[in-house]
Amino acid sequence: MTGAHDFTADLADYLQEARNLLLLKIEGLSEYDVRRPLTPTGTNLLGLVKHLALVEVGYFSVPFGRPVGQAHPWFSEEVDEDNADMWATADESREDVLAGYRRAWAQTDAAVRELPLDTVGRVPWWGPDGGAEVTLHRVLVHVIGETHRHAGHADIMRELIDGSVGNQAVGDNLPDRDEAWWRAYRDRVEQAAREAGGR
Numbered sequence: 001m002t003g004a005h006d007f008t009a010d011l012a013d014y015l016q017e018a019r020n021l022l023l024l025k026i027e028g029l030s031e032y033d034v035r036r037p038l039t040p041t042g043t044n045l046l047g048l049v050k051h052l053a054l055v056e057v058g059y060f061s062v063p064f065g066r067p068v069g070q071a072h073p074w075f076s077e078e079v080d081e082d083n084a085d086m087w088a089t090a091d092e093s094r095e096d097v098l099a100g101y102r103r104a105w106a107q108t109d110a111a112v113r114e115l116p117l118d119t120v121g122r123v124p125w126w127g128p129d130g131g132a133e134v135t136l137h138r139v140l141v142h143v144i145g146e147t148h149r150h151a152g153h154a155d156i157m158r159e160l161i162d163g164s165v166g167n168q169a170v171g172d173n174l175p176d177r178d179e180a181w182w183r184a185y186r187d188r189v190e191q192a193a194r195e196a197g198g199r
Contacts, residue, residue: 008117034046050100123139
């Protein structure tokens with residue numbers, strides 16, 4: 001049976017895996033490509049990094065009475081803009097956004113090291129009357145899910161930018177096929193969709 005310490009380490013490892021995948025997706029891209037909106041709602045790679053930094057700071061500070069430690073638009077009276085956490089302004093450098101994410105990791109990792117998984121906190125933005133009571137375990141699972149979800153978004157966005165795919169730089173989790181094979185495969189998927197849509 002896995003002990004509590006091992007279980008915590010497993011959760012921390014899954015979170016770090018997602019963090020690393022997200023950062024892999026912005027490596028080697030121009031300033032424009034890491035910032036440009038690739039969906040109608042403006043989703044962009046650097047914005048995902050900025051958002052997830054704020055997710056970690058938010059979830060592992062306020063609910064457990066720990067200091068926020070850095071500027072955070074969710075908790076600022078001065079920031080009154082929807083989606084301020086989902087994109088980087090021209091004045092915010094890539095290096096600053098990445099450094100903010102790494103500072104958030106340090107805060108999260110400290111909370112996970114210092115608090116037992118059954119530590120009870122309260123997420124004020126989850127529901128009325130002061131929010132929802134949660135454990136550190138639940139918050140950690142929530143943030144792992146959120147980070148992996150956005151890493152998946154980043155994977156698709158990177159493919160749209162330059163065709164780079166997969167969990168590793170070499171795309172090791174996909175069939176090793178040439179461009180012609182992938183074009184034919186995509187055409188088959190398109191044909192199946194058209195046939196199903198015509199029924």
